Amino acid sequence: LGSVVAYFTSAKFLLYLGHALSTWGDRMWHFAVSVFLVELYGNSLLLTAVYGLVVAGSVLLLGAIIGDWVDKNSRLKVAQTSLVVQNASVILCGIILMIVFLFKTQLLTLYHGWLLTMCYILVITIANIANLASTATAITIQRDWIVVVAGEDRSKLADMNATIRRIDQLTNILAPMAVGQIMTFGSPMIGCGFISGWNLMSMCVEYLLLWKVYQKTPTLALKSAKVEESELKQLNVKKESDMKPAEGVQLIVEKDETGFEPQQEKEVSCAARIAEPFITFRDGWVAYYNQPVFLAGMGLAFLYMTVLGFDCITTGYAYTQGLSGSVLSLLMGASAVTGIMGTVAFTWLRRKCGLVRTGLISGVAQFACLVLCAISVFMPGSPLDLTVSPFADISARLFESEPLPTIASPEDKPEMVFATGMPSLLNGSTTPANSDPEMSPEPVPLISVSLLFAGVIAARVGLWSFDLTVTQLLQENVVESERGIINGVQNSMNYLLDLLHFIMVILAPNPEAFGLLVLISVSFVAMGHIMYFRFAQKSLGKQLFVCCTPDPKAVSDSSPPGNTSTV
Numbered sequence: 001l002g003s004v005v006a007y008f009t010s011a012k013f014l015l016y017l018g019h020a021l022s023t024w025g026d027r028m029w030h031f032a033v034s035v036f037l038v039e040l041y042g043n044s045l046l047l048t049a050v051y052g053l054v055v056a057g058s059v060l061l062l063g064a065i066i067g068d069w070v071d072k073n074s075r076l077k078v079a080q081t082s083l084v085v086q087n088a089s090v091i092l093c094g095i096i097l098m099i100v101f102l103f104k105t106q107l108l109t110l111y112h113g114w115l116l117t118m119c120y121i122l123v124i125t126i127a128n129i130a131n132l133a134s135t136a137t138a139i140t141i142q143r144d145w146i147v148v149v150a151g152e153d154r155s156k157l158a159d160m161n162a163t164i165r166r167i168d169q170l171t172n173i174l175a176p177m178a179v180g181q182i183m184t185f186g187s188p189m190i191g192c193g194f195i196s197g198w199n200l201m202s203m204c205v206e207y208l209l210l211w212k213v214y215q216k217t218p219t220l221a222l223k224s225a226k227v228e229e230s231e232l233k234q235l236n237v238k239k240e241s242d243m244k245p246a247e248g249v250q251l252i253v254e255k256d257e258t259g260f261e262p263q264q265e266k267e268v269s270c271a272a273r274i275a276e277p278f279i280t281f282r283d284g285w286v287a288y289y290n291q292p293v294f295l296a297g298m299g300l301a302f303l304y305m306t307v308l309g310f311d312c313i314t315t316g317y318a319y320t321q322g323l324s325g326s327v328l329s330l331l332m333g334a335s336a337v338t339g340i341m342g343t344v345a346f347t348w349l350r351r352k353c354g355l356v357r358t359g360l361i362s363g364v365a366q367f368a369c370l371v372l373c374a375i376s377v378f379m380p381g382s383p384l385d386l387t388v389s390p391f392a393d394i395s396a397r398l399f400e401s402e403p404l405p406t407i408a409s410p411e412d413k414p415e416m417v418f419a420t421g422m423p424s425l426l427n428g429s430t431t432p433a434n435s436d437p438e439m440s441p442e443p444v445p446l447i448s449v450s451l452l453f454a455g456v457i458a459a460r461v462g463l464w465s466f467d468l469t470v471t472q473l474l475q476e477n478v479v480e481s482e483r484g485i486i487n488g489v490q491n492s493m494n495y496l497l498d499l500l501h502f503i504m505v506i507l508a509p510n511p512e513a514f515g516l517l518v519l520i521s522v523s524f525v526a527m528g529h530i531m532y533f534r535f536a537q538k539s540l541g542k543q544l545f546v547c548c549t550p551d552p553k554a555v556s557d558s559s560p561p562g563n564t565s566t567v
Contacts, residue, residue: 011149011216012160018209019141020167021202022083026134027175028195029090032183033127036097039188040104040120051124055131056499060492064284065277066136067488071481075145075223076214080207082136087203089130093123094196101189135491143487147475148219154476158350161468161475162343169339169464173332223480280485287482288489293473295535296359300470301493302528303463305501306521307514308373308456310335313505320511321381321449335457342464349465355476356536359469363529366462367522372455374522377515381445384515452518470532497524 007013037047070078100107100119107116142164150157183191214220272279288294307313310332318328342362349358377384478486501521508517 011213014209014213014216015141015146015149015160016163016167018206018213019164020171021206021209022137022141023168023171024175025087025090025195025199025202027171028179028198029130031176032179032191032195033093033123035183036188036192037120037123040097040100047120047124051127052502053499054124054128056495056502058128058132059135059495060499061281062132063135063488063490063492063495064281064288064485065488066132067139067483067485067491068280068284070136070140070144070484070488075140075148075220076210078136078140079145079210082133082140083203083206083210086130086133086137087199087206089126089133090199091196093126093130094192094199096123096126098189098192098196101187101192135488139484139487139491142471143475144480144483145213145220147483149213149217151219154355154472155351157475158347158355158468158472161472162347165343165464165468166340169336169343173336284485284489288486288493291478291486292539293470293477293535295531295538296470296473297490297493299363299528299530299532299535300467301490301497302524302531303466304494304497305504305524307501307505307517308370308459308521308525310456314456317511317514318449318453320383322446323449331453331457335460338457338460339464342461343468345461346465346468350469355469355472356539359466359473359532360536362462362465362469363532364462366459366466367526367529369455369459369462370522370525372451372458373518376448376451376455377518379448379451381448382515383511385512466529466532 033051034048037051041047073081096119100116100123104116107113107119110116146160146164147157150160179191179195182194186194288297291297307317315328323331346358346362349361353361376382474487474490475483504517504520508514
């Protein structure tokens with residue numbers, strides 16, 4: 001009994017609980033905001049697409065700056081500030097949306113509808129701030145706090161990473177289902193109120209849990225004692241690795257040492273402050289490029305350039321191929337199960353073969369499963385037809401009330417399609433509810449789409465195992481003073497490739513071109529794993545293909561951060 005109580009009061013469990021509450025709120029909000037924007041704009045995906053582009057562009061540009069802010073401030077201050085900003089932004093968004101839902105008719109008549117447009121802009125802006133704060137929270141908790149709580153035990157770190165991912169997998173499915181039921185049996189306004197209330201209560205509980213974890217792990221406070229005195233030193237380390245020091249910062253250090261007049265120092269300091277965001281952006285990307293795990297991080301980012309996932313794009317394509325909503329729900333559940341299996345496979349493979357080889361095995365497993373997706377493109381039932389112009393029927397669709405299911409924001413959740421009022425969910429068929437039965441198309445053979453989803457679901461095992469491998473490589477090999485900025489740039493890379501995948505779908509939105517998107521996606525996954533293979537080759541050399549049960553000490557690997565020979 002004592003051991004059970006000790007576990008439930010340990011810093012590790014409290015960290016899990018806080019992450020579960022945070023992730024649950026995040027998933028509910030990301031699902032709901034997309035649905036709210038569709039509801040507000042007359043069943044059009046325009047606002048959702050704009051929101052997705054704004055979010056992706058913001059993280060792409062500000063990822064390094066957010067990470068640098070995480071590095072330069074104490075852990076507790078960063079965690080608490082990002083938590084409060086994120087939840088307060090969501091609460092404010094919820095209140096604004098409730099007002100819009102209540103008074104939309106009146107707002108349409110005021111100032112020729114410009115007031116309503118300003119409300120849309122305000123909602124997207126505040127929601128974007130919430131997402132940036134969520135990015136800061138993810139960097140500080142999942143890339144820094146978890147490393148400190150695990151201590152020197154890298155096996156414990158691997159187990160904690162895997163548990164965090166399992167929580168993510170479960171909340172990805174359960175949270176949208178919960179808020180979806182509330183919105184279905186209530187109303188969008190009730191959904192806004194529920195999410196605002198949830199975030200208010202969750203913020204208080206998470207704040208308390210962060211404080212408890214901070215108290216139970218004294219080493220978390222060590223960074224705060226060093227931040228002020230080492231801030232300039234950290235900048236100098238980055239400049240030395242870049243071999244192109246920033247003149248403003250270097251002059252400040254020189255003036256401190258030689259005792260030049262303070263007035264000139266103030267002028268230089270002012271100029272340096274103006275240029276600081278741009279210098280931080282440059283230094284972050286240069287530091288990321290110089291990391292020993294650069295190729296591994298790039299390999300992970302390339303996996304984001306894909307349509308082979310359960311987002312609006314693939315789900316919308318599935319509808320055109322004859323799959324019903326209930327079948328897709330089952331497939332989504334199966335993908336969550338295989339994702340959890342991937343986290344279990346990661347911990348087992350790491351113990352048996354070491355961390356770097358686990359990434360290789362996971363990559364091979366994922367790519368082998370995605371070969372099924374490539375084969376599905378040429379099987380019976382595939383609508384692949386490259387003679388059809390990608391924009392052939394866009395002009396016609398623009399005047400329809402139904403949204404185009406294959407154009408979606410990269411931030412949309414799978415359940416988004418279920419909420420856009422597609423007729424197939426209402427009448428149980430794959431033809432529009434108002435179409436003439438005599439005009440309905442012939443049933444589509446399911447061989448192609450079955451192979452496609454079999455490959456996508458099976459590949460989740462390798463995908464999540466590979467994701468955990470690269471995550472731990474970044475945790476172990478990036479020095480503590482640069483964890484924030486390096487992981488911020490990694491997030492930017494992920495969003496950049498996700499944004500490219502979004503643009504790719506816009507350029508080829510028709511079902512006839514989806515097969516081409518599948519082949520491009522498989523190619524990018526292959527390129528990502530080739531990059532990782534190159535990283536593994538550099539790290540292990542001739543030992544690359546020697547996969548035996550390593551010594552337990554080698555698995556825990558107590559070598560200092562920055563050593564790429566971690567096995």
